[in-house]
Structure formats: C-alpha cells, structure tokens
Amino acid sequence: MMLHSDNLETKVTEQRSQVKFQLKKVLCMGVAVGNVGMTTDEVRQNSLMAINFLVSLLKKSWNTVKRLHMKSTMGKPVLIYG
Numbered sequence: 001m002m003l004h005s006d007n008l009e010t011k012v013t014e015q016r017s018q019v020k021f022q023l024k025k026v027l028c029m030g031v032a033v034g035n036v037g038m039t040t041d042e043v044r045q046n047s048l049m050a051i052n053f054l055v056s057l058l059k060k061s062w063n064t065v066k067r068l069h070m071k072s073t074m075g076k077p078v079l080i081y082g
Contacts, residue, residue, distance in 0.1 A: 029054075051081075 033050050034043035051068065058064045067082030 031050055031054075033046040038046075047070065055061055055065060065081065068080050069077040070080050071077040
C-alpha cells in the first residue's frame with residue numbers, strides 16, 4: 001500500500017527485495033537471495049532468513065528437507081545441507 005508521503009524509490013526497492021514462496025507439490029525450488037552488489041555477510045544473512053522461513057512453512061519442518069544447494073548464476077551448485 002502506498003501513501004502520498006512515501007518515497008516511491010524506497011517502496012520499489014522494498015517490493016523487489018521480498019521473497020515469495022509458492023509451496024505446491026514441487027520437489028525443487030529456486031529462490032534469489034542476493035546480487036553482485038551485496039557483501040558476503042548480507043548474502044549469508046539473506047540465505048539464512050530465506051531457509052528458516054521456508055522451513056517454517058513446511059508441515060514437518062526440517063524432516064521434509066532432504067538437501068539444500070546454493071548456486072551462483074554461472075557457478076556450480078554447492079551442497080549446504082544434506
């Protein structure tokens with residue numbers, strides 16, 4: 001929701017920064033957690049927040065997560081859980 005006193009640029013950045021998970025019966029999911037302009041700590045923090053939020057949406061929590069991989073655009077996937 002936008003008010004007249006709100007800064008448009010701030011609102012656009014805020015909307016583009018949100019992650020939305022659509023949990024349907026999928027076995028694989030890809031989510032952007034960072035970009036080139038972010039520091040490693042910012043990417044780490046975003047990754048942890050996204051993973052914890054995703055796990056909180058699952059019925060059996062971590063019991064339903066088999067593996068988690070992290071991948072950059074052109075890089076190889078790295079196993080971070082499982």
